[in-house]
Amino acid sequence: MTVQEPVDNPLRVGMRSQRTPEPNTLVIFGATGDLTQRKLIPALYNLALEGLLPGGFSVVGFARRSKTNELFRSEMKSAADQHSRTKPLQASVWDGFASNLHYHQSEFTDPEGFAALANALAKIESKTGACNRLYYLATPPSYYAEIAGRLSEAGLTRNDTAWTRIIVEKPFGRDLASAAELNRTLNSAFDEDQVYRIDHYLGKETVQNILVFRFANGIFEPIWNRRYIDHVQITVAESIGVEGRGPYYERAGVIRDIVQNHAMQLLSLAAMEPPATFEPNAVRDEKVKVLRAVRPVALEDADRFTVRGQYGPGAISGRKVPGYREEERVAADSTTETYLALKLFIDNWRWAGVPFYIRSGKRLPKPVTEIAIVFRQPPLSLFPATGGSSIEPNVLSMTIQPDEGISLKFGSKVPGPQAALRIRPVEMDFSYGTSFGFAAADAYERLLLEAMLGDSTLFARRDEVEAAWAFITPIIEGWANSEPRRFPDYEAGTWGPDAADEFMSSDGRKWRRL
Numbered sequence: 001m002t003v004q005e006p007v008d009n010p011l012r013v014g015m016r017s018q019r020t021p022e023p024n025t026l027v028i029f030g031a032t033g034d035l036t037q038r039k040l041i042p043a044l045y046n047l048a049l050e051g052l053l054p055g056g057f058s059v060v061g062f063a064r065r066s067k068t069n070e071l072f073r074s075e076m077k078s079a080a081d082q083h084s085r086t087k088p089l090q091a092s093v094w095d096g097f098a099s100n101l102h103y104h105q106s107e108f109t110d111p112e113g114f115a116a117l118a119n120a121l122a123k124i125e126s127k128t129g130a131c132n133r134l135y136y137l138a139t140p141p142s143y144y145a146e147i148a149g150r151l152s153e154a155g156l157t158r159n160d161t162a163w164t165r166i167i168v169e170k171p172f173g174r175d176l177a178s179a180a181e182l183n184r185t186l187n188s189a190f191d192e193d194q195v196y197r198i199d200h201y202l203g204k205e206t207v208q209n210i211l212v213f214r215f216a217n218g219i220f221e222p223i224w225n226r227r228y229i230d231h232v233q234i235t236v237a238e239s240i241g242v243e244g245r246g247p248y249y250e251r252a253g254v255i256r257d258i259v260q261n262h263a264m265q266l267l268s269l270a271a272m273e274p275p276a277t278f279e280p281n282a283v284r285d286e287k288v289k290v291l292r293a294v295r296p297v298a299l300e301d302a303d304r305f306t307v308r309g310q311y312g313p314g315a316i317s318g319r320k321v322p323g324y325r326e327e328e329r330v331a332a333d334s335t336t337e338t339y340l341a342l343k344l345f346i347d348n349w350r351w352a353g354v355p356f357y358i359r360s361g362k363r364l365p366k367p368v369t370e371i372a373i374v375f376r377q378p379p380l381s382l383f384p385a386t387g388g389s390s391i392e393p394n395v396l397s398m399t400i401q402p403d404e405g406i407s408l409k410f411g412s413k414v415p416g417p418q419a420a421l422r423i424r425p426v427e428m429d430f431s432y433g434t435s436f437g438f439a440a441a442d443a444y445e446r447l448l449l450e451a452m453l454g455d456s457t458l459f460a461r462r463d464e465v466e467a468a469w470a471f472i473t474p475i476i477e478g479w480a481n482s483e484p485r486r487f488p489d490y491e492a493g494t495w496g497p498d499a500a501d502e503f504m505s506s507d508g509r510k511w512r513r514l
């Protein structure tokens with residue numbers, strides 16, 4: 001494909017607007033945690049480096065441990081050193097950024113700590129002149145409701161002359177009831193348009209390109225429906241294990257960790273109708289409609305529409321790795337699923353009868369996230385099957401990561417005499433790397449910036465999260481009523497349990513070999 005001009009600043013070019021946010025203060029709750037160090041601070045530093053942060057921007061790290069501003073700054077510097085997308089850190093940029101980094105020690109439950117936060121903010125704001133506030137809940141989820149309540153009590157959730165917003169990290173509830181409860185609590189402290197529920201997949205460049213690909217091109221949308229599409233496969237494969245997050249993962253499993261949020265987001269973008277405009281609510285209205293049209297799975301059918309698995313010991317890229325049950329702080333008889341294959345239907349005019357297959361797992365052979373649209377075969381085959389295999393269907397695959405791109409598979413005649421006509425699948429490829437000199441900005445950079453700009457398109461709305469849970473919850477409840485699985489049932493470094501292949505073959509289909 002044609003090589004375009006290289007793009008050296010994907011955020012600046014990729015953002016819908018090139019506006020700089022208004023001056024503001026970001027308060028990170030859980031500032032000594034993993035997310036702050038691995039994602040938030042490195043993302044903020046890179047925004048500073050790109051000149052995308054406003055003047056008068058400050059960060060207040062709110063956490064329970066006692067420490068000085070100096071110690072906080074030096075810890076954050078090590079975190080940025082280690083995790084920044086761009087390396088090495090540029091000293092002048094870091095120093096400028098760090099001079100506006102403050103630490104605030106308090107329990108999340110202590111009203112006095114929040115009153116003191118109000119004073120600390122007033123002090124910073126009197127210097128910067130910026131009264132806009134963005135809160136980031138990067139704590140364990142059990143504190144979300146408490147913090148929202150304390151902010152409200154301290155009069156910190158609304159301001160007549162400036163904006164106040166709150167970003168909430170996943171996991172957003174454990175099931176429909178707890179998500180709805182959390183939404184009620186958040187919405188009693190903040191209006192819905194102040195709440196930004198983050199799903200970092202929505203910040204990925206390639207995920208946003210799904211909408212551009214579908215709606216900025218005339219040739220795909222007419223065939224994007226049940227008349228031409230046989231089925232859709234969404235894969236979120238990871239080769240990593242649980243990375244020391246045993247206690248969290250034990251309660252989550254892949255269904256809560258990936259499928260309810262990231263995979264359902266990919267599904268809604270791939271399947272939604274064109275929005276009336278590209279405004280946040282117009283886009284999210286269409287996503288919600290798709291999620292609401294997903295056919296519910298009855299409790300007793302949970303095992304018919306899903307295959308669960310758990311990895312045992314194995315090898316990834318030649319390196320031996322332990323089984324899930326041997327991971328740190330995981331029960332030796334754990335029944336948590338680390339793999340899930342799922343079939344669903346979207347009962348609307350566009351998709352009636354088209355199965356969507358989702359699979360996700362840890363410790364699969366390689367990391368790859370893609371959406372593959374598998375088209376129907378031509379109505380009549382003029383060419384006999386050759387070489388013992390039938391002609392393969394056309395597949396349009398959108399690779400979200402790691403080799404970002406889009407490719408279309410079609411059959412081509414293998415050069416040779418007509419009498420021995422042979423057809424082989426070939427691919428037409430678009431790769432971000434080749435076309436744009438693609439250097440993906442981290443999803444958190446984009447999402448932090450969008451929240452500061454007040455654009456909620458890439459954040460999940462209350463009804464969206466609840467609609468995804470409404471589909472997922474009965475599956476989890478159905479599993480609870482069924483026989484425990486014989487785990488482990490796949491070797492680390494393989495593509496999941498055999499039952500997942502049988503699940504597909506019993507529908508006359510097969511998983512894509514990635």
Ligand code: BG6
Pocket residue numbers: 200238257258
């Ligand atoms: C997180 C999950 O939300 O997404 C992790 O909690 C998972 O378990 C991660 O590894 C995957 O994100 P990415 O961006 O690496 O695909």
